[in-house]
Amino acid sequence: MKTGLRTHTCGELTINDLNKNVRLCGWVQKVRDLGKFCFLDLRDRYGITQISFRTDRNADLYEQARKLGREFVISVEGTVIERESKNPQLPTGDIEIMPETLTILSSAQLPPFLIENETDGSEELRMQYRYLDIRRPMVANNLILRSQVVKAVREYLDGLGFIETETPNLIKSTPEGARDFIVPSRLHPGTFYALPQSPQILKQLLMVAGMDRYYQICKCYRDEDFRGDRQPEFTQIDCEMSFVEQEDILQTFEGMMQHIFKTILHIDLPTLPRLTYDECMSKYGSDKPDLRFEMPMVDLGEIIKGIEFPVFQQALESKGVIVGLCATGAGNFSRKQIDKYTDFVKEPHRGLKGLIYLKINDDGSIKSSIDKFATPEQLQAIAQKCNAQAGDMVFILADTKSKVRKAGGDLRLELGKELNLINKNKWSVFYVIDFPLFERDEETGAVMSVHHPFVMPNMDDWKHVDSDPTAVRALCYDMVMNGSEIMSGSIRIHRRDVQDKIFSYLGLTEEEKQEKFGFLLQAFEFGAPPHGGCAFGLDRMVMLFAGGETIRDVIAFPKNSNGRDVMLDAPASVDQDALDMVGIKVK
């Protein structure tokens, strides 16, 4: 990294460089003035090197140095010498620089927060001065990690003959579930481009074009409300392959994850387990369970039959389910804690009527909220079925299948956190397969795509499509890491007749089909290969590797939860001229 202004970076000098004349540049991390001498920590992206100024060698230089403020940018020329008191924490900790010259390249105001990993700045303040926030090594390292992940991805895909191809960002609005951002056209006033929610259709057209293997690491745009950890622009590793079956894709991208794990974490990731959607939902109440801990929901339908507890009877009669959840080590939960979880499952979006508990005492006896309805033997049978030991707690949930799954999945995750069951050093990566093709809107009963309308049905199930569309499985898969969906994909429809039929099931009229997807349907008439692919959410994946809490941690200049870039102050109003030019008016 030698340049005209420096011979070395602040991270590379060691005992092997003794007596060399060097020139370093960087930021003043801090100055410790000890009266007759002062130590200056000089920082750049590569590390920290100590510069020692001594009155007995150069009193002028010492005077200049002690007055330097934090974050001044300076250049120092001098000689590498051995330190008297070494710092084994630092790669450069054996040496220091005895300076001959000191040049201030830029002065600095006192930064609004501490430029260290442990900082006193609020997130809002750090975002406003993001260029200072990035100076904190943990933020810079996240950005470096991101670039390394991207590099590993490219290495792997390039090696398999994937062609990185850019698709356009000024495209046509095509409804893919979320709202499009639109861009008024000046040359065609009154019309708009849309920013892509994903390159889905374009990559399918690249397959029709015979490109065979495509990838792109690209920005996607969704104008959503910012519930959860979302950004209006986010980055996707977007891939597509021709002449493949689902198995080809699962293996290819398992290989990619293994390559990333090996390169980034030096971990040999084993073959990814494959769970069916039904298995995930029935055992963990989620299609993206965090399997760094177990705690499955155990079906108690059979065992419970003899217990004349009204909630159970209601659940059984209404074809609902009754499941147990063994919270390891939760036997000592207080009444208050149990009430908290009861309230948790009763929250309106979960909607259970209550929560039954069985506390397994140290002596093996059981105390339960259904003591009055169940015999000790029945309680023991439940505990045994749930694999509960002394000191554990079993929670029982009973209601309709969808409510129990939702509440049980959420409760499982909540208990996992509370009981510290999540092993932070463990990586849980697996595939979920056999998603249903369709689901029904709970309010209207209308049939909707679970993923998107381009997913190929599992032809084994296609015969049920008219009688029971939601029973048709899709050739569709997700990859889940530590409880987050990091990839989603499918085999796509490549036949016009099938695509047309799917659009019809989704309620599109002939006009809508033609207007929205006419070019795709037409493309399928000119020889489309069987194809499929997937997309990884890069931000989320890197966040998990970085151990971050939000994807903002791994984005150089993120928007806040309100969609604003507080550093740039965007979005902002624009001149009337600019609006006139594109023929629009603010209402």
Added chain:
Amino acid sequence: MKTGLRTHTCGELTINDLNKNVRLCGWVQKVRDLGKFCFLDLRDRYGITQISFRTDRNADLYEQARKLGREFVISVEGTVIERESKNPQLPTGDIEIMPETLTILSSAQLPPFLIENETDGSEELRMQYRYLDIRRPMVANNLILRSQVVKAVREYLDGLGFIETETPNLIKSTPEGARDFIVPSRLHPGTFYALPQSPQILKQLLMVAGMDRYYQICKCYRDEDFRGDRQPEFTQIDCEMSFVEQEDILQTFEGMMQHIFKTILHIDLPTLPRLTYDECMSKYGSDKPDLRFEMPMVDLGEIIKGIEFPVFQQALESKGVIVGLCATGAGNFSRKQIDKYTDFVKEPHRGLKGLIYLKINDDGSIKSSIDKFATPEQLQAIAQKCNAQAGDMVFILADTKSKVRKAGGDLRLELGKELNLINKNKWSVFYVIDFPLFERDEETGAVMSVHHPFVMPNMDDWKHVDSDPTAVRALCYDMVMNGSEIMSGSIRIHRRDVQDKIFSYLGLTEEEKQEKFGFLLQAFEFGAPPHGGCAFGLDRMVMLFAGGETIRDVIAFPKNSNGRDVMLDAPASVDQDALDMVGIKVK
């Protein structure tokens, strides 16, 4: 490239694979039916393999095969056998497949144009069916070439410690010369994001953030009128480095070009020549001359003094220039051809009053349009000065400096093409340095940035800034390849006081400075390192490598010259709902 549907691609089987049982997938390139047998050329991205169907082996299969239309997608299983008549043009030309099964994966309508390199489709038609156009090997190869160039760039920059960092695309409108595309915000109605014209300011902030070395291969957006070969979205290789001088950047990116040339073309590109802006303009009348041929403009100011030709006298009196241009081998130009070039330099945007010629006859005598004013000795002296030989033609241009440069540069290029002087096998790559910092608007006389307002002045010239601002050189450089500017960059201002002064020279008020660039000026107060960088136009660079005529040749889904994507039919009108949502109205 083995998958569940194929054992090999159509490009890999050779004589070494004889007797293997294989399964191939691809598109029917053509079927030659010879009565008792037919040959089918099966095509994919990797190549073409011949399948031979014979009635004496399998009459049914032969019947199916001969009915296949062009561009049907099929799968064939069979045995690799040696061909009777080999095709040395084809890597797979020694073998063919004796098929056992044939499966139609997709049928195809007759394509609207011939899917071969030499096609009968107009550009408009090919753009409408771009997914068919890409099937033509030369288009697919351009996209593959593009991905290889990008890969070589990344290899090189990764190796030098550059961190690939994504900057946001929904940013704030900051005037950089062209018009911004704007994106209405739904969450903040009445306000707009802007799509970046380049990540200029954001990459400078990454330097302030200490990232030291940054690159990004990113889309940029300019809402310009489509004169010339432009696209509303284009791709830039965007780079920035800290603690550098101009020399560091010139060497780093010379190295990058050498790496690309070596990797892609297997050519050792020598050290890049460096021409000053003045040299370029005075010798070639352009800051991006095509130096695959010479033909410099030769100053004739001294020699011409004795010739009493009114145009020369006017030019000399008005401090204009008189230059000669030796058109090698043009001595046989007809009167009509000379008139054509005379009209060419007289076109309004060039504005010369005429063109003088000296025809060097085979016997060395000279016929000239100024025979009446100049002695044969004077004409010989001009010819000698211009290095003209028998059979050449010297054109003389006389007018103001700017008109002569413009017209002379254009004429030089036109003659180079006409006379076939441009060696298509030669690569001309060089740097232009020492650009002026400012230029004056010809109409208003106002001072404007030649590049952009963030360019560092050459401090040697800074003393002239008040007396003669256009005499101040900038630390600014372009890279020119075969007559196209493929890269532009500069050392940036990193001091608030200098940046502030430059904004003032450009006529910005304090309010405008604050509103448009407040966050940049503020960032410079917290310790900004000296930094600089550049951006390469990827589309143009790849186009030159591909030997293409327009950047549309190397873009998967380009817009037409009217800014439309005719395949997607974008831009298009959007629902009133979508407009209401973002609070705008079409006027």
